[in-house]
Amino acid sequence: MKEFVVSARKYRPESFESVVGQESITSTLQNAITSNHLAHAYLFCGPRGVGKTSCARIFAKTINCQNPTENGSPCNKCESCIGFNEGRSFNIHELDAASNNSIEDIRLLTEQVRIPPQVGSYSVYIIDEVHMLSKSAFNGFLKTLEEPPAHAIFILATTEKQKIIPTILSRCQIYDFNRMTVANIVEHLENISSTEGIKISEESLEVIAQKADGAMRDALSLYDQVVSSFGKEPAYTDIIANLNVLDYEYYFKLIDNFLECAIHKSLVMLNEILAKGFDIQSLIHGLGMHYRNLLISKDPISIKILNTTGKVKEKYLEQSGKCSQDFLYDGLNIIDSCDQQYRTSTDKRLLFEIAIMRLCQTSSSKKKN
Ligand SMILES: [Zn+2]
Structure with a gap:
C-alpha cells in the first residue's frame, strides 16, 4: 500500500x-x-x-x-x-x-x-x-x-x-506574518486539487478556508479529512456536514426573509437550523458576520476587506444591493444587543427568536416610512 x-x-x-x-x-x-x-x-x-x-x-x-x-x-x-x-x-x-x-x-x-x-x-x-x-x-x-x-x-x-x-x-x-486570506487558501487548495485530480467546488474550498480561520496548515488537514472521507469528488453537502459548518445559504435566506418581513418563515428556518445541532451563540455570531459582510460589500473601498472569493463574494454583492444602509445598521444593533444579553438570559432560544422578530420588523418599519 x-x-x-x-x-x-x-x-x-x-x-x-x-x-x-x-x-x-x-x-x-x-x-x-x-x-x-x-x-x-x-x-x-x-x-x-x-x-x-x-x-x-x-x-x-x-x-x-x-x-x-x-x-x-x-x-x-x-x-x-x-x-x-x-x-x-x-x-x-x-x-x-x-x-x-x-x-x-x-x-x-x-x-x-x-x-x-x-x-x-x-x-x-x-x-x-x-x-x-x-x-x-x-x-x-x-x-x-x-x-x-x-x-x-x-x-x-x-x-x-x-x-x-x-x-x-x-x-x-x-x-x-499575515493571516492567510480565504482567497490565498482557496487558490492553493485549487492548485493541489488539480494536481491530485480531485474534483471539488470552489464553494467547498471556501468552506474549508473559512473554517481554517487564516491558517494554511489547518486548511490542508481539513482538506485531507474531506478527501479521505469522500474520495475524489467530495460534494458540498457532505463537506459541510463533515466539518459541522452551517451552510452559508441559510444566512442569505434569512436576510431575504427579513427583507420580506417573513417572521413565521424565519422562525421555522431557525428551528430547522437548531434541529441540525448548531448552537445559538454561534448563530448570533454568524448572523452578525453576515450583516457585517453585507455592509462592507456596499462600498468599493470597504469591499476589499471582505474575506471571501468567487461566487460567495458575488452573492454578498447581490444581496447587499437589496439592503438599505439603515436596514443593515438596525440589524447590527439588534444582533449586538442580543449578543450582550446572551450570557445572562434565562431563555436563550426565546431571546434569539425575539431578535429575529425584531430583525423582520426593521425592514417593515422602513417600508412604511
Ligand atoms: Zn542549492
Missing part, C-alpha cells in the same frame, strides 16, 4: 516563490540574501500555520545553497539543497520550545552553536514557539544571542510576540 503523505507535508513550499500569502516578507528576505545583509537573529511573528517555519527552512536552505539564483532562491539541486529537502542537513537545527523549554535544553543548544558547520557556511537555529521558554532559559539564551559566532543564525518563531522580552526583541529583525 502506498504511504499516505499529508498535504501539509507533501505541498510544503520548497522555495520563496511557492510560499503563499507572504510576498512582502519573502521578497525582503530574498533581498537580504542577494545583498548579503544577513542578520544574526530574526523573529518571525504571526498566527499558527501561516508559513513561519516554512520560510525559516527556505531561508536556511538558501543561505547554504552552493548555486543560489540571482534573485535569492535556492537551486534545489546542489548537495546542500538536496540534503535540506530530504531532511538530513546538518546546517539546520530545530528546537520546539513548547516541549523543550528548560535551561538544560538551552544549554545543550548553546553548546552546539559554538561548533562551526562542516559543510556550507551557516548553521541555522530555528526556535519555534520561543515565548514558551522559561525565564531562566530565556536569560541563558540571551548571552548567546548577544555574541553569536559568525556562522550562527537564529530564527525565532512565535505566535505571541507580546510575550517576548524586550531584550530579545531589540536583538532581532522582526517580521510580522
Whole structure:
C-alpha cells in the first residue's frame, strides 16, 4: 500500500516563490540574501500555520545553497539543497520550545552553536514557539544571542510576540506574518486539487478556508479529512456536514426573509437550523458576520476587506444591493444587543427568536416610512 503523505507535508513550499500569502516578507528576505545583509537573529511573528517555519527552512536552505539564483532562491539541486529537502542537513537545527523549554535544553543548544558547520557556511537555529521558554532559559539564551559566532543564525518563531522580552526583541529583525486570506487558501487548495485530480467546488474550498480561520496548515488537514472521507469528488453537502459548518445559504435566506418581513418563515428556518445541532451563540455570531459582510460589500473601498472569493463574494454583492444602509445598521444593533444579553438570559432560544422578530420588523418599519 502506498504511504499516505499529508498535504501539509507533501505541498510544503520548497522555495520563496511557492510560499503563499507572504510576498512582502519573502521578497525582503530574498533581498537580504542577494545583498548579503544577513542578520544574526530574526523573529518571525504571526498566527499558527501561516508559513513561519516554512520560510525559516527556505531561508536556511538558501543561505547554504552552493548555486543560489540571482534573485535569492535556492537551486534545489546542489548537495546542500538536496540534503535540506530530504531532511538530513546538518546546517539546520530545530528546537520546539513548547516541549523543550528548560535551561538544560538551552544549554545543550548553546553548546552546539559554538561548533562551526562542516559543510556550507551557516548553521541555522530555528526556535519555534520561543515565548514558551522559561525565564531562566530565556536569560541563558540571551548571552548567546548577544555574541553569536559568525556562522550562527537564529530564527525565532512565535505566535505571541507580546510575550517576548524586550531584550530579545531589540536583538532581532522582526517580521510580522499575515493571516492567510480565504482567497490565498482557496487558490492553493485549487492548485493541489488539480494536481491530485480531485474534483471539488470552489464553494467547498471556501468552506474549508473559512473554517481554517487564516491558517494554511489547518486548511490542508481539513482538506485531507474531506478527501479521505469522500474520495475524489467530495460534494458540498457532505463537506459541510463533515466539518459541522452551517451552510452559508441559510444566512442569505434569512436576510431575504427579513427583507420580506417573513417572521413565521424565519422562525421555522431557525428551528430547522437548531434541529441540525448548531448552537445559538454561534448563530448570533454568524448572523452578525453576515450583516457585517453585507455592509462592507456596499462600498468599493470597504469591499476589499471582505474575506471571501468567487461566487460567495458575488452573492454578498447581490444581496447587499437589496439592503438599505439603515436596514443593515438596525440589524447590527439588534444582533449586538442580543449578543450582550446572551450570557445572562434565562431563555436563550426565546431571546434569539425575539431578535429575529425584531430583525423582520426593521425592514417593515422602513417600508412604511
Ligand atoms: Zn542549492
